[in-house]
Every structure is written in C-alpha cells, then in structure tokens.
Amino acid sequence: MATAASTSSLITLKSNSALCCTSSLSFTATQVIKTPQSVSSSSLTSSINGCTRISGTVLKNNNGFRRKRSGVVCSAASSNLPKALLFDCDGVLVDTEKDGHRISFNDTFAEKELGVTWDVDLYGELLKIGGGKERMTAYFNKVGWPEKAPKGDQERKEFIASLHKRKTELFMVLIEKKLLPLRPGVAKLIDQALGSGVKVAVCSTSNEKAVSAIVSCLLGPERAEQIQIFAGDVVPRKKPDPAIYQLASKTLGVEPSSCVVVEDSAIGLAAAKAAGMKCIVTKSGYTADEDFLNADAVFDCIGDPPEERFDLAFCGSLLEKQYVS
Incomplete structure (x- = not known):
C-alpha cells in the first residue's frame, strides 16, 4: 500500500x-x-x-x-502545464459515432439506393479502421461492391469520395441542429487551457468540415477562433499512424514531450504514443472494452463539477510523472 x-x-x-x-x-x-x-x-x-x-x-x-x-x-500539484492540449474529435468532444456518423452513412447509402445498412455492432467493428472513406472502401472490398458502384479503381475512389461528401453534409445538419451534445467537461477543460495560455487543437481522422462544424457549433465561435484543427486528409496516413499528431506538434511549434492528448480509442492512443506524447483516454460508447494498457490515465469522461474527473493541472502532472515497475 x-x-x-x-x-x-x-x-x-x-x-x-x-x-x-x-x-x-x-x-x-x-x-x-x-x-x-x-x-x-x-x-x-x-x-x-x-x-x-x-x-x-x-x-x-x-x-x-x-x-x-x-x-x-x-488535480495533481504541478509546476508545469502542457504546452499543447490535443483532442480527438469523435468520441472525445462528442459521442458522435453511433447516432451521428453511423446514421449519416446509412442515410447516404439509402439515398443512393445501395442496399447497405451498417448496424450498431457492425459499425463498432468498422471503427477499427481510421477514416470514413477508408472505412467504406475496406467494407466494400470485403463484402463486395454495390451494383451501382463503378468498376475501375479510380472511378471507385471518386465514388467513395462522393458518398463521403454527402455523408458529411448530412452529419453537419445533425451538428448544426445541436442534436449531439458535447461530452461532460470538454468545454471546462478547453477553457482552462486557453485561459492558461496552453495551445489547443483538435486532431481527427474525420472530414475537416465535420470537425470544424462540431468545434464552431458546439464550442462556440469565440473558442473556435483559438483552436487549430488538423483533420481528414491533411495527412496521408490515418490513425493509428502518428502522422496527424506529428503534424500538430510541428505546426504548433511544441515538442511532443510537452503535449497531452485526449483520446477515446485504441487506435487514437496508439497514434498519440507513437508520436511521443502523453495520452489520457476518456472512454466512449464504442470503446469502453478496448485495451488501454499504454494510456497514461483512463477515465469515463472529463466531467463537470460536481462530477469532475480531472482538470488541466492533472494533465500537467502527467508530464512530470515517474513510473516504477
């Protein structure tokens, strides 16, 4: 003890x-x-x-x-704060996957009469693939392409891109109507960071327009002006590849060792750790049972008072933490 x-x-x-x-x-x-x-x-x-x-x-x-x-x-005592706080989007800022992205994919498939529906369990499996276009491509490659899909590789790539564009439009409608709320504690932690001069960014495999809509509509324009977004095809390789976090570190001018990432998935955790960053996991609906052994801390959410789980000072303390075997 x-x-x-x-x-x-x-x-x-x-x-x-x-x-x-x-x-x-x-x-x-x-x-x-x-x-x-x-x-x-x-x-x-x-x-x-x-x-x-x-x-x-x-x-x-x-x-x-x-x-x-x-x-x-x-809220550990810390003489140090992170230089940058980097958030994943889906599942961290908002629990969007089951009743947001999945619904928008299915509505797109229905509009195009593709005869495809992703149920809750199937979509959970597909989330192991980072990126919506990559997710659809992998699914169709495995189960077979719809009859309405073109045959050539380039044409199929354009077909997937058009589906994803429409899916993003439908998803943004849900966000703009504020049908999907911020997760507890998100606004609080961002305000603590911005108020302390800590740089804040959102790093996501989702489409940049969708991520921007979430940040602008749900966090508000005043916060959005101070948050940099790295999303979608801004890097060639999606999570678990560390490219998006490496880009954020370089662009923000902050060493990876001074960054703390908030993620919700195993692939996001892998990306953050491969980039040399501390990572806190806030579990989401689809990720509760994933393996987070390498995380620096794991919570069910960030939390608002009186149910607050952690704060900015705790994030800073992770940069000073000693670990023993």
Whole structure:
C-alpha cells in the first residue's frame, strides 16, 4: 500500500487494470504520485473491485488529489502545464459515432439506393479502421461492391469520395441542429487551457468540415477562433499512424514531450504514443472494452463539477510523472 508523511513522500498505486479515483474512473499503469502534507497512510486504505481508492482526507490548498464528495478530483500539484492540449474529435468532444456518423452513412447509402445498412455492432467493428472513406472502401472490398458502384479503381475512389461528401453534409445538419451534445467537461477543460495560455487543437481522422462544424457549433465561435484543427486528409496516413499528431506538434511549434492528448480509442492512443506524447483516454460508447494498457490515465469522461474527473493541472502532472515497475 502507501505511506505518506510529507510533501516529498510518494504513493505507489498498482493495479493490472485500473486505479479507481471514483467508482467510474481509473488510471492505468503503475504511477508514483506526489502528495501534500495532509495525506496520511490511514487515508489510503479503501479498495473497490481490487482497485486502490484514495479517500477520507481533505487536502490542503486543493493540491494533489482534492476531496470531492464521495470521490476525488484528479488535480495533481504541478509546476508545469502542457504546452499543447490535443483532442480527438469523435468520441472525445462528442459521442458522435453511433447516432451521428453511423446514421449519416446509412442515410447516404439509402439515398443512393445501395442496399447497405451498417448496424450498431457492425459499425463498432468498422471503427477499427481510421477514416470514413477508408472505412467504406475496406467494407466494400470485403463484402463486395454495390451494383451501382463503378468498376475501375479510380472511378471507385471518386465514388467513395462522393458518398463521403454527402455523408458529411448530412452529419453537419445533425451538428448544426445541436442534436449531439458535447461530452461532460470538454468545454471546462478547453477553457482552462486557453485561459492558461496552453495551445489547443483538435486532431481527427474525420472530414475537416465535420470537425470544424462540431468545434464552431458546439464550442462556440469565440473558442473556435483559438483552436487549430488538423483533420481528414491533411495527412496521408490515418490513425493509428502518428502522422496527424506529428503534424500538430510541428505546426504548433511544441515538442511532443510537452503535449497531452485526449483520446477515446485504441487506435487514437496508439497514434498519440507513437508520436511521443502523453495520452489520457476518456472512454466512449464504442470503446469502453478496448485495451488501454499504454494510456497514461483512463477515465469515463472529463466531467463537470460536481462530477469532475480531472482538470488541466492533472494533465500537467502527467508530464512530470515517474513510473516504477
């Protein structure tokens, strides 16, 4: 377990699957976390489903882990903040996949009378392929191309592009009507970053117009003006390739080691880690059971008060974290 008596003391928290700060959030990996003076070993004794839980102490000056009702907010004391906070879009800013992108794909297929429908489970499997055009191409290559599809490779590429363009138009209607809300805590964390001079970007395999619509319509024009978007075909290779995060790092003028990424999927996590960045996972509807062993932290969402999970200071603390085996 842990012992703690001073500001320099360390808590080692181990679990094969998770360290629970509340019943619904977790860290992965073995982490060494600095704690303030007021933490005592007696306050670090409870366990939930095999996960160590921090409880029972109100910490001085809100440093370290702040007591928050029945759980804690992950807000580690940090002299360092990330230089850039990079968000994936779908599943991180908005849980768009099942009732947004999937519906828009199906409506496009119906309009074109292709005789194709992607159900919830099938679409979950297809999400393992980054990029909508790539997703459709892989699907048709596997199950056979619709009768209305052209035969030549170049013509099929243009056919896929036209389907994706229409799908994006239908998806943007859903966003503009605000039928899909921001996930809890997204606006809060972005405001903390922008207010602290931390650069913010959205890095997504989705179409740039769709991502821009989400940022503009749901986060508002004032925030949108301060957020750089890297999306769609801006890089030749989609996640899990790190190209989009490498481009963001270079364009923003920030070293990868000073970036913290918020992702929701295993392929996004792989891209962030391959780019040399810290990565927090906020699980989404389709990704809850994916393997996030390499993540620096794993939560069910970012969260707004009084159900806040983590904040900008916690993101900064990841840049200073020590890990032990």
